[in-house]
Amino acid sequence: xxxxxxxxxxxxxxxxxxxxxxxxxxxxxxxxxxxxxxxxxxxxxxxxxxxxxxxxxxxxxxxxxxxxxxxxxxxxxxxxxxxxxxxxxxxxxxxxxxxxxxxxxxxxxxxxxxxxxxxxxxxxxxxxxxxxxxxxxxxxxxxxxxxxxxxxxxxxxxxxxxxxxxxxxxxxxxxxxxxxxxxxxxxxxxxxxxxxxxxxxxxxxxxxxxxxxxxxxxxxxxxxxxxxxxxxxxxxxxxxxxxxxxxxxxxx
Numbered sequence: 261x262x263x264x265x266x267x268x269x270x271x272x273x274x275x276x277x278x279x280x281x282x283x284x285x286x287x288x289x290x291x292x293x294x295x296x297x298x299x300x301x302x303x304x305x306x307x308x309x310x311x312x313x314x315x316x317x318x319x320x321x322x323x324x325x326x327x328x329x330x331x332x333x334x335x336x337x338x339x340x341x342x343x344x345x346x347x348x349x350x351x352x353x354x355x356x357x358x359x360x361x362x363x364x365x366x367x368x369x370x371x372x373x374x375x376x377x378x379x380x381x382x383x384x385x386x387x388x389x390x391x392x393x394x395x396x397x398x399x400x401x402x403x404x405x406x407x408x409x410x411x412x413x414x415x416x417x418x419x420x421x422x423x424x425x426x427x428x429x430x431x432x433x434x435x436x437x438x439x440x441x442x443x444x445x446x447x448x449x450x451x452x453x454x455x456x457x458x459x460x461x462x463x464x465x466x467x468x469x470x471x472x473x474x475x476x477x478x479x480x481x482x483x484x485x486x487x488x489x490x491x492x493x494x495x496x497x498x499x500x501x502x503x504x505x506x507x508x509x510x511x512x
Contacts, residue, residue, distance in 0.1 A: 380467045394435040397467050404447070407434055407510045409470045417472070418508040422486040422501040425477040429510035440510035445478035445487045445496055447511060452494045461491035476507045 347366035355364065356373040365372045379401050395408040410417050411434055418428055429442040452462050460473035473492035480487045486501040499506075 380464060382467070396435045402447070402450070405437070405512050406451075406468075407432075407440065408468065416507075417470075417476075419505045420477070420508055421505055422477050422499075425506075425508040426479060428508060432510055434510065437512055440512045442477060442479040442508065443511040445480040445489065448476060448478045448489045448509070449496055452489070452491070454494050460493075462494040463491055471509075472507065474507050476509050 349364045349366075356371070365374060380397050380399060382395070382397065394412055397406045397408045398404075399406065411432065418425070420428055426442045429440045432438070432440040434440060451464070451468065453464055454462055461468075461471045462473075463471050465471070471491055475488045475490040475492075475497065478487045478489060478496075481501065482498045484501065485498045487496055487498055488506055489496050
């Protein structure tokens with residue numbers, strides 16, 4: 261059975277649409293959304309390269325001194341010297357019964373001393389070392405006689421220029437002797453005893469007890485300059501012969 265379909269046709273020209281209006285303003289932002297969940301922990305990074313060695317630091321302070329160690333054991337006894345062997349050892353100064361040096365003899369463990377004769381002695385003139393009120397010292401090694409004290413009437417050894425010192429000794433009468441002279445540098449230096457250091461004067465103070473720790477002129481000269489011996493230090497010095505005044509001790 262055929263059906264009839266009725267179609268209503270509307271003309272497009274009869275149904276025209278109106279034109280679009282202006283765009284509206286943007287609306288306000290919406291509220292923030294909820295925070296997302298944290299991401300997973302990342303894998304550990306690789307180790308960095310080793311840094312360069314640092315500079316050496318300054319030295320630390322010195323440590324305290326350690327405690328003294330225990331005393332070592334006593335060593336074995338030495339061999340007993342053969343009774344027939346004589347051991348000889350020379351010494352200077354005082355040792356045993358000697359006062360002026362000598363030799364130590366060891367015979368079979370027994371020690372004996374052979375003393376040197378004293379170098380100096382007070383001049384024995386009629387049993388007295390004082391001649392006409394003035395003391396002298398005799399040198400057994402050289403045979404010389406030394407002026408021990410300042411000349412009579414003087415309170416100290418003469419203090420003179422070098423040329424005057426030579427003349428003064430040549431004109432001196434002391435302890436009845438008139439053949440005195442200014443000593444040479446080796447003669448004067450032979451009186452030095454460095455074993456007296458650090459005390460001064462550096463001389464046998466048992467005999468030359470009035471010697472000051474000062475420089476004394478010698479008769480020697482070096483290229484026109486005079487030589488003096490200092491009994492404070494035990495040294496010899498070359499000085500201009502016209503430079504200053506120094507002490508004088510005469511010899512014969």
